[in-house]
Amino acid sequence: MPFQAALVQARPVLGDVKANVARVVDALRRERADLVVFPELFLSGYAVKDGFAELALDVHAPEGPLAELARACRETGKHLVVGAPTRGTARGVVHNSLLLLGPGGLVGRYDKVYLPTFSLFEEDLWFGEGRSLPVFEATLGGEQVRLGLCICYDLFFPEVTKALALQGADVIVCASASPTPSRPHFEAVFAARALETTCHLLYTNLSGPQDAALFWGGAQAWSPRGGKVAQGPYDEEGVVHVALDLADVAEARRRRPVLRDTRPEVLRMLLDAGR
Numbered sequence: 001m002p003f004q005a006a007l008v009q010a011r012p013v014l015g016d017v018k019a020n021v022a023r024v025v026d027a028l029r030r031e032r033a034d035l036v037v038f039p040e041l042f043l044s045g046y047a048v049k050d051g052f053a054e055l056a057l058d059v060h061a062p063e064g065p066l067a068e069l070a071r072a073c074r075e076t077g078k079h080l081v082v083g084a085p086t087r088g089t090a091r092g093v094v095h096n097s098l099l100l101l102g103p104g105g106l107v108g109r110y111d112k113v114y115l116p117t118f119s120l121f122e123e124d125l126w127f128g129e130g131r132s133l134p135v136f137e138a139t140l141g142g143e144q145v146r147l148g149l150c151i152c153y154d155l156f157f158p159e160v161t162k163a164l165a166l167q168g169a170d171v172i173v174c175a176s177a178s179p180t181p182s183r184p185h186f187e188a189v190f191a192a193r194a195l196e197t198t199c200h201l202l203y204t205n206l207s208g209p210q211d212a213a214l215f216w217g218g219a220q221a222w223s224p225r226g227g228k229v230a231q232g233p234y235d236e237e238g239v240v241h242v243a244l245d246l247a248d249v250a251e252a253r254r255r256r257p258v259l260r261d262t263r264p265e266v267l268r269m270l271l272d273a274g275r
Contacts (some may be wrong), residue, residue, distance in 0.1 A: 002243040003141025006033035007219035009239050011208035014045035017055055017084075024082055025072040034140040035079045039206045040151050040177040041096060045085035047211035052126045056085040056094045062165040070105045077103050079138050079151065083175045084214065085127070086111070093128040098149045098175055100136050108136045110149040114157055120179060120213055121153075124180045131162060135167045143246060145170050148199070152176040155189060155203075158196060158242055159270065165197035165259055170249050172197060176205040180235070187218075195226035198252040198259060200244045207237050226254035 008027055013019040020043045027036055034148035040046065043065060044055040057065055073080055079102040086097040086109060095111035111130030123176075136147045148164030148171070155161070155174050164172055172193070178186055186203070194201040200223065207217030219232035221242040232240040253259060 001141055001143055002245040003035065003143060003145065004033040005035040005037065005202060005221070005240070005242050005244060006031040007037050007065075007202055007204040007208070007221065007232065008238040009039065009207045009217040009232050010042065010119060011206065011210070011215075012042050012045045013105065014210060015048050015051055015055065016045075017043050017065050017262075019046070021068055024069060024080065028069075028072045028076045028078050028080060032238065033078065035081070035138070037175065037204050038080075038082040038175055039204050040083040040098075040175045041085060042082055042175075042206070045210060046177040046206060046215075047213065049126065050083040051132070052094050053092075056087045057105060057113070057134050058087050058100070061073040064105060066099065066101070069099075070101050073101045074103045074105070079103075079107070081141060081147075081173050081175060083151065083177075088128055090128070094126060095130060095149060096123060096127045097130075098151055098173075100138070100147065100149065102138055107138060110134060110151070112154060113160060114150040114153045116153040118183065119181075126143070133163045133167070135164055135169045145246065146178065148172045150174050152178060155186065155193060159267075161193050161197050161199070162262070165199050166262065169197070169199055170246055171200040171202060171244065174203045176203060177215060177216075178205050180216045183216045183234075190220060190222050190228070191226040194222040194224060196258055198224045198249060198256065200224055200249065202244075203269055204232075204240070207235065224249045
């Protein structure tokens with residue numbers, strides 16, 4: 001049975017977590033979807049630099065922004081993926097994270113593994129690297145769905161999405177803060193990431209200007225066989241609605257069994273080549 005996803009490409013209020021939480025809560029109440037996805041660092045905005053330390057969220061706090069989002073998920077029966085800076089377990093460390101919340105509260109968080117440090121990007125100045133690639137379970141449209149999360153630059157490292165798929169992910173959700181010059185590079189890899197994992201691929205992005213950057217929006221959904229299913233407009237806010245069926249994952253894996261045929265010894269070659 002298909003479930004419904006809403007991919008929100010939007011411009012946050014820079015540095016105003018309260019306003020951005022209100023925007024997410026409104027979307028949860030308004031959208032007819034089982035899963036609502038917002039972009040990378042949406043709760044803080046992307047271009048806050050040393051402000052991330054002050055804006056970082058404590059995911060274990062009993063009250064505050066995440067508690068408000070959890071209440072909205074409980075009231076609406078929806079699941080939410082949203083980007084935010086979060087406090088790490090080590091003192092003073094902040095992570096660029098994706099948070100997955102559902103009707104039962106916080107399901108889990110993913111901390112960005114690959115932090116870009118080139119061109120306009122200087123994420124290693126503000127964030128610590130993530131150290132794990134978790135896969136989460138969620139009941140969407142009455143079905144148990146396994147979600148793998150990644151963030152923006154992670155998508156250029158196929159070992160990330162492959163690891164998520166090998167752990168059983170049916171759907172890979174990528175939330176992004178990609179400026180306009182990066183658009184052709186992202187659009188060159190979407191089909192490949194879907195094909196090589198035989199997962200549904202959901203992507204959403206910030207939209208509009210922040211500081212010196214212009215984010216291109218362009219939320220997209222790709223099928224497990226590498227076909228584009230839906231796309232949002234470029235350079236403006238919008239919502240992409242898409243229905244996803246786990247039967248499409250099973251069919252893609254039957255027709256092209258790339259996960260079944262993945263050889264661990266070849267993956268070890270990748271590790272050895274990087275030494």
